[in-house]
Amino acid sequence: MSQNEKTNWPLWEVFIQSKPGLSHKHVGSIHAADAQSAIENARDVYTRRSEGTSIWVVPANAISASSPDDEGEFFEPANDKVYRHPTFYNIPKGVKYL
Amino acid sequence: MDENILLENFQKKVDAEIKVEPKDWMPEKYRKTLIRQISQHAHSEVVGMLPEANWLTRAPSLRRKMILLAKIQDEAGHGLYLYSSAETLGADRQDLIEELLSGKAKYSSIFNYPTLTWADIGAVGWLVDGAAIMNQVMLTRASYGPYARAMVRICKEESFHQRQGFEIVANLANGTPEQKEMAQDALNRWWWPSLMMFGPTDDNSPNSALSMKWKIKRKSNDELRQDFIDRTVQQAEAIGLTVPDKDLKWNEEKGHYDFGTINWDEFFEVIKGNGPCNQERLSARQEAYNKGSWVREAAKAYAAKKQVSKAA
Ligand SMILES: [Fe+2]
Numbered sequence: 236m237s238q239n240e241k242t243n244w245p246l247w248e249v250f251i252q253s254k255p256g257l258s259h260k261h262v263g264s265i266h267a268a269d270a271q272s273a274i275e276n277a278r279d280v281y282t283r284r285s286e287g288t289s290i291w292v293v294p295a296n297a298i299s300a301s302s303p304d305d306e307g308e309f310f311e312p313a314n315d316k317v318y319r320h321p322t323f324y325n326i327p328k329g330v331k332y333l
Numbered sequence: 334m335d336e337n338i339l340l341e342n343f344q345k346k347v348d349a350e351i352k353v354e355p356k357d358w359m360p361e362k363y364r365k366t367l368i369r370q371i372s373q374h375a376h377s378e379v380v381g382m383l384p385e386a387n388w389l390t391r392a393p394s395l396r397r398k399m400i401l402l403a404k405i406q407d408e409a410g411h412g413l414y415l416y417s418s419a420e421t422l423g424a425d426r427q428d429l430i431e432e433l434l435s436g437k438a439k440y441s442s443i444f445n446y447p448t449l450t451w452a453d454i455g456a457v458g459w460l461v462d463g464a465a466i467m468n469q470v471m472l473t474r475a476s477y478g479p480y481a482r483a484m485v486r487i488c489k490e491e492s493f494h495q496r497q498g499f500e501i502v503a504n505l506a507n508g509t510p511e512q513k514e515m516a517q518d519a520l521n522r523w524w525w526p527s528l529m530m531f532g533p534t535d536d537n538s539p540n541s542a543l544s545m546k547w548k549i550k551r552k553s554n555d556e557l558r559q560d561f562i563d564r565t566v567q568q569a570e571a572i573g574l575t576v577p578d579k580d581l582k583w584n585e586e587k588g589h590y591d592f593g594t595i596n597w598d599e600f601f602e603v604i605k606g607n608g609p610c611n612q613e614r615l616s617a618r619q620e621a622y623n624k625g626s627w628v629r630e631a632a633k634a635y636a637a638k639k640q641v642s643k644a645a
């Protein structure tokens with residue numbers, strides 16, 4: 236890695252909002268010397284067909300992620316809480332707008 | 334955890350069509366195979382710009398020139414999507430590029446053929462992109478998530494590539510006798526190398542079985558090649574051109590075309606570096622890389638300077 240640091244621009248993860256009102260979505264990554272050129276490179280690489288209205292770039296090494304190894308236990312607390320979903324509840328017949 | 338159990342769980346997951354993501358456990362061989370395949374694919378996109386660039390300044394109209402420019406730019410983008418997906422497997426971009434520049438890495442043998450006439454630009458879009466699409470559509474379902482997602486983007490962009498090429502060939506085929514002859518000549522020269530793009534026959538591609546088991550690939554080389562022939566022959570007929578294969582014949586029973594023997598000696602010679610343009614392609618890449626070094630350094634220096642002034 237150290238020898239490559241000389242020549243490799245840092246890696247940025249790219250997030251694109253495809254329409255006003257929607258969330259930004261991860262689309263891939265890009266190399267660039269700084270944030271401004273990362274945004275410009277991302278525009279050229281990921282939005283050549285008007286796929287975006289807004290771009291975020293984040294240094295790849297600034298992202299922390301959950302570990303896939305304990306994905307099971309990690310998300311377990313949500314699994315047995317069916318009462319968090321509207322379908323859990325019994326509503327008398329004929330009641331509307333609920 | 335025991336390696337065998339990990340491997341078994343991995344296979345179960347692949348069989349259940351759950352995508353493998355960068356941080357998931359994967360067999361070392363799976364990782365290596367993917368890095369090799371994805372980086373070769375990326376190199377092919379990049380080197381693939383060269384035969385087309387040859388006609389950029391001589392495109393017969395502004396319309397054709399804009400189209401060709403946009404297509405070439407897409408191919409650069411495809412290279413970048415793919416390098417970035419290889420990086421999610423732990424490969425270093427710089428290492429991959431150096432392997433290409435040193436001649437160590439492979440790229441699709443098709444790009445070592447020359448584009449001699451304008452009709453070749455049509456043939457490249459029609460046949461070469463057409464063959465690539467067969468492969469890439471299959472790869473949108475590859476088990477490795479980042480590769481599959483890159484392929485979805487690529488396939489969306491490819492559809493215009495093939496159509497613009499076919500349009501060029503079709504227009505020439507409908508033109509003067511000289512133009513038609515030019516179109517036929519391009520088909521004659523690009524047909525067989527395009528069939529070679531799918532790789533050696535199934536009985537001669539030892540790594541295929543594992544790639545199929547791991548769902549990196551879902552169709553064999555021969556299946557893809559047959560699909561390509563079946564759909565392309567009709568396209569050639571529609572514009573009055575003749576596929577240069579005297580053994581080509583519809584086989585009613587199989588529901589496929591029978592076709593002649595591919596010259597595999599030629600294929601392996603080109604792979605080895607002895608194709609008509611291997612040397613030219615490599616030196617064009619090296620030159621582009623070397624000429625771009627001041628840009629890479631200047632951008633870095635500028636970024637560093639801005640960091641300093643921000644900190645002050
Ligand atoms: Fe491409």
Ligand SMILES: [Fe+2]
Pocket residue numbers: 408462491494
């Ligand atoms: Fe293409």
